[in-house]
Amino acid sequence: MTAHIARRATIVSLMAAGLLLAGMVAALPGRAGGAAVEIADFAFTPATLTIMVGDTVTWTNSDPMVHTATSTTGAFDSGDLAQGDAYSFTFTEAGTYDYLCTPHPTMTGTIVVEAPPHDGPASPPPGEIPNVAMPAPVAFPTGWLMAALGIGLLSGLALRVGRRSA
Numbered sequence: 001m002t003a004h005i006a007r008r009a010t011i012v013s014l015m016a017a018g019l020l021l022a023g024m025v026a027a028l029p030g031r032a033g034g035a036a037v038e039i040a041d042f043a044f045t046p047a048t049l050t051i052m053v054g055d056t057v058t059w060t061n062s063d064p065m066v067h068t069a070t071s072t073t074g075a076f077d078s079g080d081l082a083q084g085d086a087y088s089f090t091f092t093e094a095g096t097y098d099y100l101c102t103p104h105p106t107m108t109g110t111i112v113v114e115a116p117p118h119d120g121p122a123s124p125p126p127g128e129i130p131n132v133a134m135p136a137p138v139a140f141p142t143g144w145l146m147a148a149l150g151i152g153l154l155s156g157l158a159l160r161v162g163r164r165s166a
């Protein structure tokens with residue numbers, strides 16, 4: 001094998017390894033995300049926000065008067081938020097969390113916290129009719145795709161190098 005080919009093989013394998021690593025990191029579960037709720041004009045926007053378990057929601061008050069984001073079940077309470085103040089809460093349990101503004105109880109909002117798919121039951125409990133309607137859209141597994149691409153590049157390279165040295 002000439003030095004030129006060896007150098008090219010090294011570059012390609014470094015690229016493949018990098019892709020593999022990036023793919024594996026992207027595929028790691030439990031990456032926490034964030035979402036924002038704006039408090040303005042006596043309203044929470046969006047009024048209903050859907051997140052995943054582990055995500056953090058940050059409420060920011062843009063109104064010139066004090067508001068709160070207060071769970072109706074006591075799960076969280078921002079306390080008084082003056083203009084420009086922000087409050088963050090990390091949701092660790094799936095569920096539907098209704099909240100309101102204590103000084104203005106007509107201001108209401110809902111945070112829907114969804115569990116990761118693998119946390120759900122593998123099959124419906126006995127006696128329940130399985131839902132065979134349209135399956136929920138599945139997030140494109142970019143991370144694993146990248147990892148698979150990396151593995152493919154590496155094995156393709158190994159084959160080529162093997163043929164050359166044979």
Ligand code: CO
Pocket residue numbers: 042066067068101102103104107
């Ligand atoms: Co208010």
